Structures are given as C-alpha cells and as structure tokens.
Amino acid sequence: MSSYPFSIPAPTRWFSQHSGLWRHTFVIIGVLIGCWLLPLSGSWLLQLLPLGLLIAVLGSRILLHNSPRAIVALLFTALLLPSPHLPGGFNFAVLHVMALLGLWAMSVMIVRRPIVLLPSRTTLPLLVFVGVATLAFVTGQLPWFPAVSPAPLDAQLGGLAIFVLSAGAFFLVACQLRELIWLQRLTWTFLALGAIFIIGWITPGLGWYTSRLFQRHATANSVFWIWLVALASGQALFNRQLRPRWRLALGLLVLATLYVAYFRSSGWKSGYLPPLLAIAVMIACRSWRLAIAMGVLGIFPAAYLISDALATDQYSYSTRTEAWLLILEMVKTSPLLGFGPANYYWYTPLFPIRGWAVVFNSHSQYVDILAQTGILGLLAFFWFAWEVGWLGFRLRNRVPAGFAQAYMYSALGGWVGTLAAGVLVDWFLPFVYNIALRGFRASVLAWLFIGGLASIEQMYRQHK
16 A cells, blocks of 8 residues: 555556646647747757756646646746846746746647637727737838837847736736635735845845845836835735734834835835835725825925935936937837837937937836837827726725725735836836846736736626
8 A cells, every 4th residue: 555645546547647738748848948949049048958848847737737826936936036147138037927828828729718808998908008019019120210220139029028928917817816815825925025025124134145035136126115015005004804913014014115215225216205105095095085184294295205306316317308308309200109119229329318329218117118119009008007097996995805905905006106116217117228128027016916906806706
C-alpha cells in the first residue's frame, strides 16, 4: 500500500488517460516560447532558450488550469522577481502577462468556446483605444517627416505591447477572477507585500534587505504608492466586517506610507499628492457632507501642497511646458492618429527646445498618448477612464457591504489618483524612451485593480 494519501497510476496508463493534456501542453509551449523569443536575439537567445523551455514545460499546465492563482502570482513577478538586462527593459512581469493572455487565447481555441465580450460598459472604449493604437502603429510607418526616420521597429512594437498588455491585464482580472475570494487574495497579497516594503523604510537595518528584495522600477513609480494607500485606506475606512485591529493596522500602513513619501523621499510629489487625492475621492464619494467639509477645510492645505510642489520644481515645470507646446505643434501634422508608438521621440530634433535640436519626451502621460495615438486615441482613453469611474460610483452602494463595497471605494480613489499621477510625470502606460517596459512592473498594478471593478460588476450581476 502506498504511503501517499492518493494513488499513483502507472506511467503508461497516466499518459493514455491524459493524452489531451499533453496535446494541449505542446500547443501552450509554443505560445510561451514565442512570448519568450519575441524580445531576444543573438547571444541572449542562446543563453535564455533553455530557461524559456523549462518555464514553458513547468508553467503551462499550472497557468492554464489555475489562472486565478497565476494572476495573484503576477504580483510577485512584478514586484520581486529580478530580470536579466534585456533590450527595452523587457522583464518577467511583461512575460507573465503575455503568457497568461496567450494561454487564455489558446484555451479558447482548444476548447472551442464561443468568444463573448465582457458585458461591461468599460469593454468597448478599451477595445477602441487598443484598436486606435494598433491603427496608429500602422500609419506610423508613413514618412511623416521625410528628413527623419521613425523609431526602430522593435521600439514601436514595444510601445504597442504596452497598450495591448495593459488592456490585457484589465481583462484578465475582469474575466477570470469570478469569485470574490480571488480578488480578496489579490488585494491582501499586495497589501502584505506593500507593508513589508514600507516597514523596511522605517525600520533601521531592515531597509538594506527590503531594498534588494523589491525591484526598483516597481516601487519608484507612484502607481505602487497610490494603490497601496487606496486599497489600505478603503478597507480600513469602509470594511466594517474587518476586525478593529486589522482596520487599525491598515490605517497605520496608510500613515506610514504617506510619511515615507513626504518626509523620507525628499518630498516626492507623485508619492504623496495622488495618494492623498485618492483618499479625498473615497471620502467624498461616501458622503456629500464630508465632501463639502473637505472642500472648505482643505482649501489652505491643498493650496500649500500645490504651491510647494510648483515652487520646488519651477525650472522642471517650465521646460516640460515648453516640451508639451512643441509636441502639440508637431501633432498638427497627424492630429487624428498621432505618429504611432514611440515615433514622436525621433521627430523632436526637428522642433528645437530652447535652441537645442535634441531628442526629448513629453514627461506627460497625456501628451504621450496624444502624440502616439492622436486625438482619437486620447478621446478613447478618456472615454474608458470615465466609464471606469462611473462604474465604481454607480455600484459603490449596490454591492454587498464588506470587502466588495470597500474595494469599490478603493478602486474609485485609486483610479482618480492614477489619472492625476499622469500629470505629475508618472506613467500608467510607460513610454518606451523613458521608463520603457521596466515601468510595466508598476503600471500593471493599476490595470489589475481597476479590472477588479469589472470583476465585481460581473459577480453582482450574477447574484442579482
């Protein structure tokens, strides 16, 4: 009798019983290898091909049949898992999302399930946005400025991948986290990791270890800080099913995070202004009376914070404003679709900034979107942003009390904070010639957690 609590079939019988699994696995391996080979060339290909094969073999079965766990595991991949130095900042977080999307597509084709769009008002504008970005990529091959070549094709593909993978992360959570328990696990895992990171900042001697545990490009983007504050404060303020000690712990985490961002990070504006805005939005959406009170009492603190932010970065803001005006002048050449992903960067020397004919980027998320996808792309994104906000606002008091309702408030505040961060030189859609694909480690967090809004929407519809 076997000492294991389960029987182990003979190898031949196991293979015959699971022939479909292996047939599917071989197809999945091809998808994963394709994802792995896309950014590689030359010696990198030879060095990393064995590792890619190993990951494909070991991970395909797990990812296909445990997609909720794989989505939660994406947090560890994005925040903790180091990557070799690859072109364009390609990293394991990008590979992870590519693999999940590829396996999802292959599972639909293998099982031959009908393709059903997510029944949410957020679906159409996001698909339109990705479609416009793809069309802009095509038209970006045109010689808009014959004297200057566009960006290399790999940079353009990297820029397009950021649009596609960000939307893909949203749909992964919205469509595959069908039970509230998985959204809870995603949230609590992120908060636990965030707490470890913040404790490292305020505990003498521990920061040396946590700074090496967490990937710099995951935590240097304000998106990480916004969602850490938004999710923690939302559960602390509005989840009355949590025990008081846990709500207190989350409140302390919020205070510690804001303390680190303001006092320990040299007054890092993107680290504390958008998170504070996220909290204000949550409270305002909870009660119009509190919104009025905050509006009256917060006038002077808000004015001080904004004036302090402008005063300490006056030169930087003046040069950015000049860069925005020059790029807006450039966009007049192709106003509807822009120049395609990454291309405008190569055209900037034709528009000298302060007398210097050098390459530069806009340092603004929204000017980047306009320059890459044109007016159509920017309008499509604003449409999507509105639908996400309206979805959260509409459902905030309709979903069951507890975690789900608190999550709605958190996502509302976090989304507004994320949009505000786009003005303060942070990216929820990284630009390839600035933070590159490395920035996807942090930006993907926003897309995962707003995907949670649509996920709760589907659960609410089924329950109703």
